[in-house]
Amino acid sequence: MAPNATVEATGVLNEVDAETIDGGLSKDITTLKRAEKRKIKLVWRNVIAFGYLHLAAVYGLWLLLTSARLYTVAFAFILYVVSGLGITAGAHRLWAHRSYKAKLPLRIILAVFNTIAFQDCAMHWARDHRVHHKYSETDADPHNATRGFFFSHIGWLLCRKHPEVIAKGRQLDIADLQADPVLRFQKKYYMLLMPLACFILPTVTPVYFWGETWTNAWFVATLFRWTFILNATWLVNSAAHKWGDRPYDKTINPSENKTVASFAFGEGWHNYHHVFPWDYKTAELGNYRMNMTTAFIDFFSYIGWAYDLKTVSNEIIEKRVKRTGDGSHNTWGWGDKDQDKDEIAHAKIINRKEE
Numbered sequence: 582m583a584p585n586a587t588v589e590a591t592g593v594l595n596e597v598d599a600e601t602i603d604g605g606l607s608k609d610i611t612t613l614k615r616a617e618k619r620k621i622k623l624v625w626r627n628v629i630a631f632g633y634l635h636l637a638a639v640y641g642l643w644l645l646l647t648s649a650r651l652y653t654v655a656f657a658f659i660l661y662v663v664s665g666l667g668i669t670a671g672a673h674r675l676w677a678h679r680s681y682k683a684k685l686p687l688r689i690i691l692a693v694f695n696t697i698a699f700q701d702c703a704m705h706w707a708r709d710h711r712v713h714h715k716y717s718e719t720d721a722d723p724h725n726a727t728r729g730f731f732f733s734h735i736g737w738l739l740c741r742k743h744p745e746v747i748a749k750g751r752q753l754d755i756a757d758l759q760a761d762p763v764l765r766f767q768k769k770y771y772m773l774l775m776p777l778a779c780f781i782l783p784t785v786t787p788v789y790f791w792g793e794t795w796t797n798a799w800f801v802a803t804l805f806r807w808t809f810i811l812n813a814t815w816l817v818n819s820a821a822h823k824w825g826d827r828p829y830d831k832t833i834n835p836s837e838n839k840t841v842a843s844f845a846f847g848e849g850w851h852n853y854h855h856v857f858p859w860d861y862k863t864a865e866l867g868n869y870r871m872n873m874t875t876a877f878i879d880f881f882s883y884i885g886w887a888y889d890l891k892t893v894s895n896e897i898i899e900k901r902v903k904r905t906g907d908g909s910h911n912t913w914g915w916g917d918k919d920q921d922k923d924e925i926a927h928a929k930i931i932n933r934k935e936e
Contacts, residue, residue: 605797621740642803649797657806667694669874677707678914680861687886688763721745726822727905734819821851831907847872859915866895890931
């Protein structure tokens with residue numbers, strides 16, 4: 582272990598039991614050491630690749646505004662939406678947090694969407710995200726926000742992982758992920774499926790079906806679209822850990838950020854999410870305002886493909902707001918071995934089905 586590195590769990594439902602009925606901690610965690618000073622070792626392959634990607638995306642934006650066909654722009658937007666849902670409804674809310682369950686057809690759809698997104702296979706994404714929640718903003722957090730905005734946004738992908746990230750990731754139980762045949766299939770064939778779904782088909786389709794130029798297809802439908810959804814996702818790690826209100830827990834950095842929520846399909850209500858990570862809505866919203874992912878899940882719940890949707894009762898939310906909120910009013914996943922039993926008892930499960 583690196584000298585002075587922090588390995589303590591910093592939130593509810595991590596390595597220690599929740600200590601209050603509203604799913605919180607009774608002790609003050611704000612004094613914990615958050616980031617060890619260390620020399621960062623750059624991965625130059627990633628630096629060059631992401632450098633090219635963002636330059637290409639700027640050129641793609643110019644082409645989008647000046648020469649790309651309307652069909653191409655619409656196609657890029659559709660890919661942005663489906664790939665975003667592959668992250669938010671799939672890798673995040675379904676597989677990382679188990680906040681709802683999905684039948685096989687929906688899991689296949691989400692795996693396809695997730696492959697288009699190209700943010701690593703869903704099994705690895707969910708594993709890393711669970712580590713992020715269990716060790717939020719410590720050296721074991723893959724994108725530790727206490728290292729600054731740039732690091733938590735993209736810098737963590739440009740350098741070697743902190744040893745604690747690797748160590749804690751290996752200790753994490755992901756048996757549920759490994760038991761899913763859809764995730765196993767995606768992981769096994771990812772390096773064949775991902776280039777096809779993220780790069781080849783998005784480039785070939787506009788050229789073949791509506792006569793778009795290869796240049797516009799590559800830089801608009803593929804590279805600009807992919808760069809945009811990457812940055813929308815990264816903003817959850819960076820901006821939503823820095824700017825916004827903290828109505829549910831003022832002692833943590835994750836915040837309620839409307840701008841991030843609008844671009845990331847509802848993932849910007851981050852103070853709520855870090856307090857109640859097993860809520861399938863990731864927010865306390867009474868409608869679908871800036872939370873397209875919840876609408877998507879509710880639709881599939883209506884047709885029976887999504888079920889056991891878990892959300893937080895008003896009573897639990899009120900207790901937490903009064904106890905730890907910042908006055909602006911609001912665990913990593915359902916079924917975690919450390920989850921508070923009162924929290925489970927008071928949760929509402931929509932469209933429950935017996936298995």
